[in-house]
Amino acid sequence: MRTPIKKIAIILISGSLLMISLTFDGCKASQMVSNKTGAQLWSENCQRCHNTPSPNSFSPEQWETVGLHMQSRSLITDEERNKIVAFLKQ
């Protein structure tokens, strides 16, 4: 039986190596994904958990705040969050 510290170390090191390897591998989106508009990303990502929100639901400043909150729940990428929030602020 491994000790908890060993287990934690293994998990942390494995996770870090995975992150580093993926980062060095250039975690890049394909051209098709990069070209997606905010409206498209809004329709694809929000509905994974709930109905797609109406842009009129919040003010532009509120959308900035809601965007951060939602990113921390859904773990969308920063680029996706920025595009979705820009679309919802219009």
Next chain:
Amino acid sequence: MRQSQTLIKWMIFPLGFLISTNIARAQQTTTVDSALLERVSALEQQVANQKQGESHFMVAGLATFGFVANTTTTTSGGKIKTNSFPDMDHFEFSPLFLWRHGSKFLLEFEPSFDGTSLGVNWADVSYFVAPGLILRAGYLVTPFGTYSKRLAAGWIDKLPTDPTGVADYPPTTDFGFEAEGGFPIGSMKWNYDISLTNGLQLLPDGELQSAGVVDNNKNKTVTARLGLLPISNSSLEIGISGMFGTVGDANSPYENAKSQSYAADLNYVKLFNPILVNIKGQYNYTFVNSQNYINPLDLSVYTFDNKTTSGFAQVSIRPTGAGVTFVKNLELAFRYGKYVTPEKSLWGQKSDIIDISLDYWLTWRTVFKIGYQSDKSTSTAIENTGEEAKSESLFIQFAIQL
């Protein structure tokens, strides 16, 4: 000479008139300009007073309430009927306070009233460090599966109830630290979420509960989830989670007790025009290594295989492409759940739960649900083994995100 004097007089008069007229005009213009300037200055001050600061505060949150009628029949002959507006498991009023400091910091605080007590769902601070890295500290939802963190809110859940056991076992709100983020990989995406928290506490009867703000031992619990979205339109997400920690109190007979929990989750949402299909599922497994427990009824020592499993599979359909608005706003949801607690424990049971609900979406974040639940359970507890119970419930529920 006289003629030239007369000419000068005649020239002086119009010239004087012209000069005096221009002076008057100039004075008028100056008066108008200064009034305009004052107006512009006032407007500038007004704009300056209203300019956006780098901090922003807002209140969101949710409320859920309704009616539940229940009939429970047991093989020992008991039959109990209840109804209420509603019971504590189906009432919630939770304002969510969000403070944003620039574009990097977010403070979240969600108190919650469930009808009997005022608690806190989470209270944490997030730091958006860099693309793909969010750090969080405080009282947070640990990344075990996705139901507790993403799907439990009444205005998100398609059914009036939480899937039994999935949302609350093992407990997934804890004090600690978390790192998370999402990355693209070509046309796919992946995300990670890892937390280090005080962890769980093993009670003398064998149950697990959250240790709370003061840890019960020196070891911390690691919880981690990896998610993958293999399709470019993000319609499918699959995830695996693990939670590992020492759960026994320090300097107690349980100081070497450890728990291991694993979860697998799936989420698939796709429009097959005109029907939006939504499939979700999660399976939880929790195990505590072998221990001797104390029966609180007679203080005798007993032991059992401390293993708990729970899970659900859910499908809902909504005709979002229908021409009629009323039909477009309807959604039909079905869920099968299973919950198995440790055999020969004080609370051992096997439950099969079926939920069905017809929802009407008043807005994208406001829903009215009429649901039915059937819960058939068989006791595997150290006492009353084999006793069966059937519970049927009718729910009428309204949920809103504020």
